């Protein structure tokens with residue numbers, strides 16, 4: 001064993017005088033802790049204007065070298081006013097998680113190690129960590145053990161990679177090799193996706209050359225769930241290559257399609273089923289919520305984010321595929337200079353759209369290792385509990401209406417104006433809430449109505465955060481009401 005570590009000449013920094021890294025990394029460490037400690041009492045939103053940020057950051061291209069530690073100090077000082085407190089407990093915009101301590105620390109190590117995760121040969125530990133973390137994630141999400149995994153930047157690229165595998169497979173079954181022949185002259189692919197699908201599905205179809213007009217929208221119910229009976233009628237008589245996109249977690253309402261039923265109907269018609277489960281698929285990790293995603297394991301590919309509900313730092317997503325050959329046929333790359341494990345080791349270039357890339361598996365591994373199955377279930381359930389508390393506390397107020405069934409972590413809130421201009425009033429409450437600073441949430445339009453959108457996705461959020469936020473929102477609603485023309 002002793003001989004496996006060959007002696008190499010080392011020119012390490014002198015330990016007593018420190019290395020070139022001590023100053024900048026020590027500064028980054030102190031500044032990071034200061035930032036994280038400040039999250040509980042600073043305004044969540046940003047008050048700095050674009051002009052102020054440019055004033056602090058722009059300047060002539062530096063000609064001379066600068067001291068790295070001073071560069072870090074100056075960077076932090078200039079950026080802090082423009083940093084949104086998304087890592088804190090009262091950011092409820094979009095669907096944005098925080099970063100758990102283990103995941104954040106592993107992310108720092110990822111940068112220090114600076115591994116190129118494309119191939120086993122260049123990054124053996126990263127390759128094995130991805131193997132293990134991919135298996136763990138599939139188990140947590142209730143996916144088939146033989147599914148292949150790709151560590152991508154997020155839901156967008158997970159949808160892209162999953163749909164690329166789908167494109168390969170449905171055309172292969174029709175006798176067409178899209179990888180060599182391209183799409184010109186190929187049998188047309190039809191895609192069925194709900195009218196409540198995420199925009200990244202359409203964008204992935206653009207990237208894939210399938211085009212957004214290849215999509216037929218399937219109607220949804222009032223919550224945004226695909227009407228699978230309608231899907232069945234639409235698929236009747238369909239021949240040729242077909243892809244069905246199901247959704248686990250509507251980005252506004254959190255509603256979950258009945259994936260088991262959809263898979264049955266779609267598979268009967270010979271379709272590939274891709275599941276966009278960017279945040280909602282984590283419901284599988286909770287024994288209490290798992291029934292919401294019953295049958296999800298029957299699908300052919302899945303997209304999920306780790307930077308949302310798993311609370312891994314940006315960026316981190318996973319694509320899974322029940323047909324590893326289709327996955328690697330769509331993604332793989334070969335070149336004489338790229339060593340390839342040929343079965344004994346896993347090379348991520350077989351499953352990713354990138355070649356050189358960050359070793360995202362380390363942070364996912366650390367997140368799962370630190371939380372465990374129970375910790376992840378608890379994180380997901382806690383967020384859902386807080387979402388229900390928001391809904392209950394806000395809708396107790398006579399001028400507030402919750403528009404969705406709160407099945408997960410998403411709440412859609414509407415404020416009712418005395419003069420009937422509910423859209424205008426809702427938007428003005430939202431503006432005030434964003435400026436007031438206790439919390440931050442975004443707005444949306446749901447079924448034609450303006451709404452405030454609350455997404456509880458952070459491991460940090462606790463009852464006190466919810467309490468402070470509800471009070472602030474109701475105060476903003478009262479103030480906005482006061483300002484309205486009577």
Ligand SMILES: *Cc1c(COP(=O)(O)O)cnc(C)c1O
Pocket residue numbers: 095153154155156157198200249250251276277278279305317
């Ligand atoms: C967030 C989200 C996406 C996109 O994920 P990114 O990580 O932002 O690329 C796709 N689908 C759904 C349902 C989402 O919520």
